[in-house]
Amino acid sequence: MSPHKAPDSSRRSDRSRRAICDAALSLVGEVGYARTTIEGIAARAGVGKQTIYRWWPSKAAVLMEAFIDMGARAAEADGAGGGGEHGIPDTGDLAADLRLVLRATVDELNDxxxxxxxxxxxxxxxxxxxxxxxxxxxxxxxxxxLYVTRLQAAQEAGEVREDIDPRVALELLIAPLTHRWLLRTLPLTHAYADSVVDHALRGLSARP
Known part of the structure; x- marks a missing residue:
């Protein structure tokens, strides 16, 4: 008979962490953040609440790691599917590239x-x-x-002015989507994302 192997504690811990992260995300989605508790997360994950407190100081910290973990898994899945490096594409058409990314952002925020x-x-x-x-x-x-990098490349290519501050420019793109999403004032749509890109790149001043 082959010798009995001792359980791999690191693998067991990783499974527990993943279960806790999944439980936190699912509970927040189902009952909201305010009604999500450490006890509820532990019960959903099948672990003791002391296990959670050993690794995280609060449910907010659990959710933070769960959210980061979800993003990492999505990145791994995209990589496995041949998606390559993550970032804003550079096709030579800044407007088209930004529309693509902002549309993806809309889809994510609506998920x-x-x-x-x-x-x-x-x-x-x-x-x-x-x-x-x-x-x-x-x-x-x-x-x-990612926006800074893409806008700097656009500057080098002569697509936008050299004196543009990429940090300010990216806020012209991101802030409108975030504002509408946070306040739920109007629907967050692809058409709105396209409009944001057009307004940001063309400006508001009348042109001769």
Whole structure:
């Protein structure tokens, strides 16, 4: 008989972490952030609540890691499907590239699986400055840097003015979508995303 192998504790821990992350995301989507509890997450994941407290200080921290984990898994899936590196495409047509990415952003923000945890983390980040800083550093800033990189390439190609500040320019693209999404004032659609790109690139001044 072959010798009995001891259980791989690191693999078991990884399974537990994944189960906890999945449970946190699903509960927030089903009952909302306010009604999601550590006890509920533990019960859904099939672990003891002390296991959660050993790894995270709060349910907000659990949700943060779950959201990051969800993004990492989506990136792995895209890579496995031949999607290549993530970023804003550079086809030589800045307007078309930005429309493509903003449309994808609209789809993501309208996806219930993404919307609930994003709203929860956004709101909690306003109350908890440390969590808000983590949200910006781990989730928001990497996405913003993709816009900076693409806009800098557009500057080098002569597609936009050299004196444009990419950080200000990207806010002209992202902020309108975020504003409409947060306030739910009007539907967030592909047509709106296209309009945002057109307004940002053409400006508001009348041209001769």
């Amino acid at each position: 219930p699986a993404v919307e609930a945890p994003t709203r929860a983390l956004t709101a909690e980040g306003v109350i908890d400055p440390a969590l808000g800083a983590q949200f910006v550093e781990n989730l928001l800033e990497p996405q913003l840097q």
